[in-house]
């Protein structure tokens with residue numbers, strides 16, 4: 001089954017556009033887990049168990065594991081997701097981007113070591129930095145396009161020509177991903193929920209691509225405006241929330257609180273569909 005087929009399946013089965021982001025910070029863990037980097041797996045597995053029937057995808061952010069020397073816990077966590085929620089795809093948020101020979105190693109890391117279904121990539125180094133990932137049949141890759149952070153303006157909103165009407169950089173990335181770069185049909189784009197106008201623009205350029213949309217929850221993006229701008233029946237949107245779900249409670253009820261916040265967000269997204 002391809003990544004896109006998995007996404008469609010999870011969207012229908014769980015009635016969801018919500019991606020549960022896994023950004024574990026031991027200092028924010030509750031109770032007996034607090035401060036213990038050796039318990040990252042335990043914390044995340046509880047979140048996975050509590051939200052598996054509410055999510056279109058899980059998105060572990062690799063930095064939160066690597067920073068704590070917890071790569072083996074990430075491997076174990078992906079194996080746990082496979083057995084608990086085999087229908088929910090795993091997007092490894094790694095934002096890789098390097099020359100082809102190095103990209104090949106990053107692709108092995110994402111798809112063979114961790115067994116992810118999709119990965120996030122920076123398109124900044126061009127097509128040969130993306131190509132190694134496309135050789136993995138059925139695996140997905142989301143290219144950073146119009147990111148959720150304010151500094152995204154610095155490059156992504158620059159015009160590529162001097163005349164009025166020349167495309168902005170993020171528009172050009174969307175065109176490449178929708179067209180000539182999409183060799184395996186599994187490319188998608190990252191567009192921030194903090195910029196719904198740009199989501200609408202990306203949707204117009206790339207009507208058939210899945211969009212990974214971080215920025216609701218802790219970053220304050222407008223969930224309803226996001227769905228209005230990006231939703232299409234035939235191209236999933238994957239709206240990520242990490243901290244707002246993971247740290248919905250700092251007490252021993254953290255998994256129940258995470259479930260309640262995930263359900264609230266899933267239902268808000270569903271109710272905002274045009």
Ligand SMILES: O=c1ccn([C@@H]2O[C@H](COP(=O)(O)O)[C@@H](O)[C@H]2O)c(=O)[nH]1
Nearest residue numbers: 023061147148214217218219241242243
């Ligand atoms: O443009 C982007 C691309 C990726 N991210 C990642 O998404 C989550 C957001 O976490 P929240 O706690 O929901 O704010 C995090 O892993 C980022 O690295 C993004 O925020 N914006």
